[in-house]
Amino acid sequence: MEYITATLDMADAIRNVLHTTIQSIYPKYYPKEVVDFFCQHHSTEHILDGILSGNMGVITDGNTIAGTGCYERNHITGVYVLPHYQKQGYGSQIMNHLEAEIIKNYDTVSLDASLPGVLIYEHRGYKTVKHGICELENDVKLVYEIMEKKLRVD
Secondary structure (H helix, E strand, O other): OEEEEOOHHHHHHHHHHHHHHHHHHHHHOOOHHHHHHHHHHOOHHHHHHHHHHOOEEEEEOOOOEEEEEEEEOOEEEEEEEOHHHOOOOHHHHHHHHHHHHHOOOOOEEEEEEOHHHHHHHHHOOOEEEEEEEEEOHHHOEEEEEEEEEEOOOO
16 A cells, blocks of 8 residues: 555546545435536546645555545645545545645644445544535435544644
């Protein structure tokens, strides 16, 4: 298991991680409109922006990109692990790397948690500070948790 900074030639593999994970996991929690929203949000252009920011990384099992994570300032913007690699520590390693980068400049980290991620983040010490809502097509509402964690205690 190795976490490295993402490069432009990894964009297609990262898109595969994002879309495979969303299409496999999210339908268990959300209606089709939400699944479609997340897939559209994680477009190739969005992925390229993340890579160019220098704040996106990938975790590999040697040859395969098993997961990805990204942050902007003190906000974790996404953590995704292919279903086959879940519950094996890949997500924890991604979070460890993202938090290690963020703590260099910030005392607190935040993220928007999807329903499948809330318990995972709570186990890492994140607390819900408010609920977000996004209106989608067909009167569907995406409700999510806005969570924070103190990285440094004064």
